[in-house]
Amino acid sequence: MTAPTHLPAPPSDRTRIRRIAENADYHRSTLHAVLDAAYVCQIAFVDDKGTHCIPTACWREGEHLYIHGSNGGRLIKLLAKGTQACVTVTHIDGLVLARSAFNHSMNYRSAMVYGQFEKVNDKASALDTFMRHLAPGREQQARPGSAKELAATTVMRISLEEAACKVRSGGPNDDAEDMNLPVWAGVLPMRSQRMAPVPDALSSAPAPDYVQHWAN
Amino acid sequence: MTAPTHLPAPPSDRTRIRRIAENADYHRSTLHAVLDAAYVCQIAFVDDKGTHCIPTACWREGEHLYIHGSNGGRLIKLLAKGTQACVTVTHIDGLVLARSAFNHSMNYRSAMVYGQFEKVNDKASALDTFMRHLAPGREQQARPGSAKELAATTVMRISLEEAACKVRSGGPNDDAEDMNLPVWAGVLPMRSQRMAPVPDALSSAPAPDYVQHWAN
Numbered sequence: 001m002t003a004p005t006h007l008p009a010p011p012s013d014r015t016r017i018r019r020i021a022e023n024a025d026y027h028r029s030t031l032h033a034v035l036d037a038a039y040v041c042q043i044a045f046v047d048d049k050g051t052h053c054i055p056t057a058c059w060r061e062g063e064h065l066y067i068h069g070s071n072g073g074r075l076i077k078l079l080a081k082g083t084q085a086c087v088t089v090t091h092i093d094g095l096v097l098a099r100s101a102f103n104h105s106m107n108y109r110s111a112m113v114y115g116q117f118e119k120v121n122d123k124a125s126a127l128d129t130f131m132r133h134l135a136p137g138r139e140q141q142a143r144p145g146s147a148k149e150l151a152a153t154t155v156m157r158i159s160l161e162e163a164a165c166k167v168r169s170g171g172p173n174d175d176a177e178d179m180n181l182p183v184w185a186g187v188l189p190m191r192s193q194r195m196a197p198v199p200d201a202l203s204s205a206p207a208p209d210y211v212q213h214w215a216n
Numbered sequence: 217m218t219a220p221t222h223l224p225a226p227p228s229d230r231t232r233i234r235r236i237a238e239n240a241d242y243h244r245s246t247l248h249a250v251l252d253a254a255y256v257c258q259i260a261f262v263d264d265k266g267t268h269c270i271p272t273a274c275w276r277e278g279e280h281l282y283i284h285g286s287n288g289g290r291l292i293k294l295l296a297k298g299t300q301a302c303v304t305v306t307h308i309d310g311l312v313l314a315r316s317a318f319n320h321s322m323n324y325r326s327a328m329v330y331g332q333f334e335k336v337n338d339k340a341s342a343l344d345t346f347m348r349h350l351a352p353g354r355e356q357q358a359r360p361g362s363a364k365e366l367a368a369t370t371v372m373r374i375s376l377e378e379a380a381c382k383v384r385s386g387g388p389n390d391d392a393e394d395m396n397l398p399v400w401a402g403v404l405p406m407r408s409q410r411m412a413p414v415p416d417a418l419s420s421a422p423a424p425d426y427v428q429h430w431a432n
Contacts (some may be wrong), residue, residue, distance in 0.1 A: 014265050019289045039311070039322065042304050044260030044269035049230050053260035053269055055306040055326050073235045088258050090271040092408075095255070095350050097427075099419075100359040101343065102369075104350070106255065110271050127317065134311050134320070141399045143316040153318075171416045183357045184423050186415040188430045192308075193409030199402040200387045203315075207400050211313075214404045 014114050015164035025165040028063075034111040034165055035060045038089040039134070043067070045085045047078050058089070059133040064157040065113060066126055076154045079117040087113040087158060094189040098172035099181045105168065107187065113163040117156040126155045135210040230330050231380035241381040244279075250327040250381055251276045254305040255350070259283070261301045263294050274305070275349040280373040281329060282342055292370045295333040303329040303374060310405040314388035315397045321384065323403060329379040333372040342371045351426040 010026070011017070017024035035041075041058040044051065054075050056067050065087060069076040079085060093107040120126050124145065131139035145153070172185050194216045197207065226242070227233070233240035251257075257274040260267065270291050272283050281303060285292040295301060309323040336342050340361065347355040361369070388401050410432045413423065 014268075019286065039308050040306055040324070042258040042260075042269055042306065044258075044267045044302070046262055046267050050300050050330065051260045051262050051267060051302050052230075053258055053302040053304040053328065055304055055324070057322060070235065084266050086260070086267050086269040088269040088271055090256055090258065092255050094414075097351060097354065098358070100361075100365075101347060101355070102361050102365040104347070104358070106273060108256070108271070112269065114266065131317060131320070135313060135404070138313065139317070142314070142320070143318075143394055143397055143399070145316075145318050149316075149318040171414070178359055179418060181359055182421050183359070183419075184415065184421040184427055185419040186413055186427070188351070188413050188427065189411040190408050191411060192406050195405040195407060197402055197404050198310075198387070199400065202395060203399075203401040205398050205400040211400055211402070211404065 011164055012114070012162050015112065015162055017164060017166055023166045023168050025167050028160070030165045030167065031111055031160060031163050032060060034089055034091065034109045035065055037091055037109070041065065041067070042088045043075065043085050044088070045078055045083045047074075047083070057130070059130045061126070061129050063160045065160060066120065066130065066155060066157045067117070068127065068130065068153055068155045071152055071154050076156065079156055080119060080154065082116050084114070084116060085158065092190060093169065094187045096172050096187050097185055099174045099178040099183050099185050103172055103174050105172065107168050107170070107189075109165065109167045111163060111165045113158055113160055115158045115162055117158045120155040120157050123150055123153060123155045127153070137208060137210060141208065227380055228330070228378050231328065231378055233380060233382055239382045239384050241383050244376070246381045246383065247327055247376060247379050248276060250305055250307065250325045251281055253307055253325070257281065257283070258304045259291065259301050260304070261294055261299045263299070273346070275346045277342070277345050279376045281376060282336065282346065282371060282373045283333070284343065284346065284369055284371045287368055287370050292372065295372055296335060296370065298332050300330070300332060301374065308406060309385065310403045312388050312403050313401055315390045315394040315399050315401050319388055319390055321388065323384050323386070323405070325381065325383045327379060327381045329374055329376060331374045331378055333374045336371040336373050339366050339369060339371045343369070353424060353426060357424065
């Protein structure tokens with residue numbers, strides 16, 4: 001049974017955060033927000049050549065994280081065997097400058113998901129959801145995948161059942177004896193900025209809403 | 217022998233990029249630039265509980281990527297055993313909207329490093345380099361690590377010998393028969409934006425150069 005989104009899910013042995021445990025966050029609403037803010041995740045898995053960590057586009061629907069790829073790609077072929085995977089998403093929100101070198105930190109939101117990927121049968125519907133994640137409405141405008149294109153593509157998903165987030169925000173935590181040191185302390189924030197769209201030179205179609213309102 | 221930075225290094229069996237191979241980039245200058253633009257990397261490794269993928273702060277010096285952590289942390293303890301690791305850095309530069317759903321893509325710069333981490337003996341010097349990466353000059357201003365703080369910290373590094381980058385830039389690559397479809401095509405760019413510094417409420421020290429010039 002999936003926990004209600006307003007309640008923390010109990011951590012598993014692998015998702016219980018021990019290091020700086022006060023930054024652990026097991027709320028499903030946090031997990032959803034961290035994943036929904038991402039275009040890309042990193043997937044760790046093992047094959048006969050060793051341990052790998054591959055970035056790939058992702059999107060969430062309900063209690064699963066989705067990826068897609070060419071049938072022939074190493075990642076897809078390995079994951080389709082039921083290989084255990086660990087998926088990570090990380091957003092950096094700022095550098096935290098403390099009065100002492102030791103107490104420097106970063107503000108961040110990260111999510112980690114453990115499990116096995118499974119193939120998704122309704123690929124066209126899942127890829128429409130992906131398109132909506134990138135540009136809401138575009139799934140009605142772009143030429144849909146042909147039978148051949150869909151056949152060459154694999155869509156996979158991993159359950160969010162075994163997952164955890166770690167989140168830090170706010171200013172530096174200095175030691176009491178360092179508080180009067182004459183050194184600037186605070187946060188240098190950063191965020192993902194959306195910049196002015198760059199139309200293809202050969203495209204004369206009008207810019208839809210998600211293009212006109214992209215930049216922030 | 218390290219290859220000169222203007223020449224591509226030959227890929228290993230693990231770093232030879234097969235999928236969309238035209239995006240592969242084996243130049244050391246590209247590798248350095250991708251790593252230097254990062255504050256955080258993801259490290260994949262295996263222990264007796266499975267495959268993990270953990271984000272952690274990183275910085276480059278010469279032909280090594282460095283990380284640090286508490287002696288007691290799981291990541292540090294495992295890596296100190298000589299566990300094989302795969303380190304990934306990913307920057308997303310834009311969404312590439314093609315005329316067909318199938319040809320949508322993203323612009324990105326990613327780096328992947330395979331190898332084993334080794335402990336660094338001169339921790340104070342390495343951590344000064346880390347501080348310079350975050351805020352050049354601050355290593356002279358913040359209170360340096362005490363003997364106790366340094367003793368509790370492990371600094372590790374991985375050689376950049378077995379590494380590769382994958383980079384995509386530019387507009388959509390549509391099929392010839394789709395070029396006249398009446399759908400907007402182009403790139404929705406994004407970048408990491410530095411925002412106005414947030415001073416600690418209890419800090420009255422003047423803002424140094426790296427704070428005054430942070431926002432862009």
